[in-house]
Amino acid sequence: MTHRSGPISRRALLAGIAAAPVLGACGGVSTTGSGGGAGSITLMSNQFSPVEEKQRFERILQERVTGEKVAFNQVETGIFASTLQTQADAGKVRISVAGALHGDLAPHASRLTDLDDVLASLSDRGFAEELTGLAKLGGSTTKYIPWMQASYVLAVHKKALQWLPPGADVQRLTYDQLLTWTTAARQANGGKPVFGIPAGVKGLYHRFFQGFLLPSFTGGQITTFRGPDAVTAWEYMKQLWAQTARASTTYDNLQEPLQRGEVLIGFDHVARLVGAPAGRPDDWLMVPAPSGPKGLGYMLVLAGLAIPAGAPEPAKAKNVIRALTTPEAQIDVLRQNAFFPVTNAAVPGDLPGAVALAEAAVKAQREAPGAILSLPPVGLGARDGEVGQIFKNCFKEICLDGRPVRQVLDAQARELDRILGELRIPCWRPDPAGNPCRVA
Amino acid sequence: MLAAGPRGQPVPGGLMPPGARRRGRPPAALLLIAPSIVFMAALFLWPLVAGVTQAFTGPGGPTTAYVRRMADDPYFWDATRNTALLIVVLIPLQFALALAMALLLRQRPRFAGLHFYIWVVPLAISDLAAGLVWLSVFTDRGYLNSVLDHLGAGPYAWLSFENPSTMFLAVVVAELWRATSMVFVIVVAGLQNVPRDYDEAAAVFGATYRQRVRHVLLPQLRPSLQVALILRTILALEAFAVAQALTGRNFPLLVGETYQWYYQLQNPNVATAIALVVLALSIVAAVGYLRLMRGQPGMHG
Numbered sequence: 001m002t003h004r005s006g007p008i009s010r011r012a013l014l015a016g017i018a019a020a021p022v023l024g025a026c027g028g029v030s031t032t033g034s035g036g037g038a039g040s041i042t043l044m045s046n047q048f049s050p051v052e053e054k055q056r057f058e059r060i061l062q063e064r065v066t067g068e069k070v071a072f073n074q075v076e077t078g079i080f081a082s083t084l085q086t087q088a089d090a091g092k093v094r095i096s097v098a099g100a101l102h103g104d105l106a107p108h109a110s111r112l113t114d115l116d117d118v119l120a121s122l123s124d125r126g127f128a129e130e131l132t133g134l135a136k137l138g139g140s141t142t143k144y145i146p147w148m149q150a151s152y153v154l155a156v157h158k159k160a161l162q163w164l165p166p167g168a169d170v171q172r173l174t175y176d177q178l179l180t181w182t183t184a185a186r187q188a189n190g191g192k193p194v195f196g197i198p199a200g201v202k203g204l205y206h207r208f209f210q211g212f213l214l215p216s217f218t219g220g221q222i223t224t225f226r227g228p229d230a231v232t233a234w235e236y237m238k239q240l241w242a243q244t245a246r247a248s249t250t251y252d253n254l255q256e257p258l259q260r261g262e263v264l265i266g267f268d269h270v271a272r273l274v275g276a277p278a279g280r281p282d283d284w285l286m287v288p289a290p291s292g293p294k295g296l297g298y299m300l301v302l303a304g305l306a307i308p309a310g311a312p313e314p315a316k317a318k319n320v321i322r323a324l325t326t327p328e329a330q331i332d333v334l335r336q337n338a339f340f341p342v343t344n345a346a347v348p349g350d351l352p353g354a355v356a357l358a359e360a361a362v363k364a365q366r367e368a369p370g371a372i373l374s375l376p377p378v379g380l381g382a383r384d385g386e387v388g389q390i391f392k393n394c395f396k397e398i399c400l401d402g403r404p405v406r407q408v409l410d411a412q413a414r415e416l417d418r419i420l421g422e423l424r425i426p427c428w429r430p431d432p433a434g435n436p437c438r439v440a
Numbered sequence: 441m442l443a444a445g446p447r448g449q450p451v452p453g454g455l456m457p458p459g460a461r462r463r464g465r466p467p468a469a470l471l472l473i474a475p476s477i478v479f480m481a482a483l484f485l486w487p488l489v490a491g492v493t494q495a496f497t498g499p500g501g502p503t504t505a506y507v508r509r510m511a512d513d514p515y516f517w518d519a520t521r522n523t524a525l526l527i528v529v530l531i532p533l534q535f536a537l538a539l540a541m542a543l544l545l546r547q548r549p550r551f552a553g554l555h556f557y558i559w560v561v562p563l564a565i566s567d568l569a570a571g572l573v574w575l576s577v578f579t580d581r582g583y584l585n586s587v588l589d590h591l592g593a594g595p596y597a598w599l600s601f602e603n604p605s606t607m608f609l610a611v612v613v614a615e616l617w618r619a620t621s622m623v624f625v626i627v628v629a630g631l632q633n634v635p636r637d638y639d640e641a642a643a644v645f646g647a648t649y650r651q652r653v654r655h656v657l658l659p660q661l662r663p664s665l666q667v668a669l670i671l672r673t674i675l676a677l678e679a680f681a682v683a684q685a686l687t688g689r690n691f692p693l694l695v696g697e698t699y700q701w702y703y704q705l706q707n708p709n710v711a712t713a714i715a716l717v718v719l720a721l722s723i724v725a726a727v728g729y730l731r732l733m734r735g736q737p738g739m740h741g
Contacts, residue, residue: 078706201688249601382706389705393514
């Protein structure tokens with residue numbers, strides 16, 4: 001073994017191998033989150049995860065929160081829960097303000113400062129009683145200050161109206177009319193579906209089942225999960241899916257496919273729809289979700305601002321909360337990120353076209369006769385993802401894999417019940433507040 | 441265990457002079473391997489024990505609930521099947537390609553060094569970046585469909601869940617591009633250790649190129665191939681980012697599922713249970729390869 005000549009010198013080989021991981025390591029990202037610097041306080045939130053929304057909110061913080069310097073730390077829901085929990089339980093709280101959905105704050109009620117004094121000082125804001133009631137998180141004191149609200153609606157390109165079934169009012173659709181409409185539209189469109197749902201990896205399609213389809217068909221979300229009405233709902237979903245764009249399983253939001261013209265009718269969170277009509281609002285409609293046999297199920301997304309117990313700079317934190325509930329800040333958030341005011345802030349007439357459309361649709365949905373309010377799951381904490389996944393699994397198995405509805409619902413109900421059995425939490429709307437919440 | 445003299449007695453012919461070691465002092469061999477034992481225990485054995493504990497212990501003591509949860513999950517069996525399929529299809533292709541590339545280089549073409557560098561470029565690119573590059577090729581309005589459209593063939597939904605075969609094909613192509621270079625580097629390094637004398641001797645006796653590759657080169661490459669095979673299989677079991685970037689969860693893989701359970705669903709116990717499945721498969725593959733490569737008679741590496 002002496003003659004070892006090869007086409008490449010050993011040095012070149014080694015250099016090549018050594019260079020590979022070094023070059024590969026160059027793509028690192030900072031994971032430390034906020035970079036506020038000295039004197040600033042941290043606002044941690046699981047909202048505004050799309051980077052454009054995050055940047056726009058950071059600008060709003062700069063402009064509207066003039067007294068304090070705020071570092072905005074945007075995290076995933078799971079990280080939000082574990083950070084709040086570990087910091088509070090270890091007595092080393094670094095976060096001054098936590099902004100999240102009602103359901104994300106609920107499990108941390110005991111870790112949050114009472115904010116009755118702040119709410120009292122904000123009497124001029126005109127929070128709806130329904131919202132301040134929710135903000136007590138089931139107790140007697142205020143645990144968070146309502147921050148903003150949102151919902152999900154249908155965005156419709158006016159081109160799709162030509163296929164609307166006769167007698168149907170696009171502002172007051174039923175689920176059956178939606179199916180007839182999407183079927184006719186698909187046929188007229190050369191067999192290409194025009195309806196889309198956000199069923200991508202980061203899409204919020206489970207909210208469609210939790211807050212819209214199932215409440216409209218069954219009147220509940222959890223207790224009625226496997227009842228006969230739920231079977232009807234999923235059989236309906238199977239038919240609707242047959243008329244839905246196949247690429248929906250790649251849509252994380254609907255505004256991009258709508259804007260590209262891939263689909264003409266789409267259901268999504270308003271913040272993930274407003275990009276579609278942004279350029280030409282006159283071509284678009286935003287309408288309330290359809291209604292089913294039990295009424296118009298819709299999901300209210302309410303976000304609040306809380307202060308963890310033992311947070312640094314609580315006085316500054318309260319100032320930040322006050323600043324974010326001013327009419328100016330509320331309208332800025334509406335204008336730029338399409339989350340709606342929770343206060344009596346007057347909605348100006350010069351809203352961007354898309355936001356005005358969304359505002360009207362959300363209002364009509366809330367005030368519709370037979371509206372059934374549902375909340376995103378409350379009190380699930382870190383298990384929120386798993387419960388959402390149950391609804392996504394139903395969709396995958398029933399609609400994508402074509403399994404029998406009854407069998408899938410029974411199997412998934414067992415999983416759901418097992419999680420709920422471990423959590424022992426009360427039900428949330430629209431289910432009756434039974435304790436503990438279980439699948440019937 | 442390692443060969444060492446009886447406790448307290450000097451090893452005949454050992455490095456230490458008789459009497460230099462005091463009673464109760466551990467043998468030199470043990471001292472020499474102690475650091476690696478400590479490292480193995482701290483970095484492999486301890487996480488393994490912790491992992492098994494996490495997968496089989498719930499709030500109320502030992503439980504198989506997490507394993508059942510894993511087995512009941514609609515994605516788990518798809519992920520297992522996809523991972524196995526990927527390995528079975530990918531690895532033979534990669535080895536054939538890597539061998540062909542290495543043999544081409546052995547012919548000392550012009551600019552051999554340049555070819556070598558170009559072929560190892562994918563080694564320097566992160567999985568996810570490679571996945572995103574291929575996504576821009578295969579996506580509905582990507583480069584491939586643009587070309588097809590120009591040729592009048594019309595676009596095709598390569599990555600749609602309705603076309604599992606093209607989805608699989610896309611993942612295979614991307615993984616092939618990304619990970620063949622690793623096998624290639626190992627094979628090239630192995631080839632450098634094969635003396636040309638044997639090859640030339642076989643040529644003198646009239647062996648064809650094909651015969652020389654089959655009977656002279658490949659047997660001597662066996663140790664390198666074995667290492668590459670084990671490494672590549674274990675890495676293929678860990679393949680994740682490319683499939684994630686290309687197909688999301690439409691083409692689930694086992695390691696992607698551990699990520700999903702740990703990060704998205706916040707359930708570390710089920711994530712660990714899936715990770716243990718990956719570990720078991722890795723061990724089975726490694727042991728299998730070692731036995732297979734050792735077991736052939738008349739071959740010496």
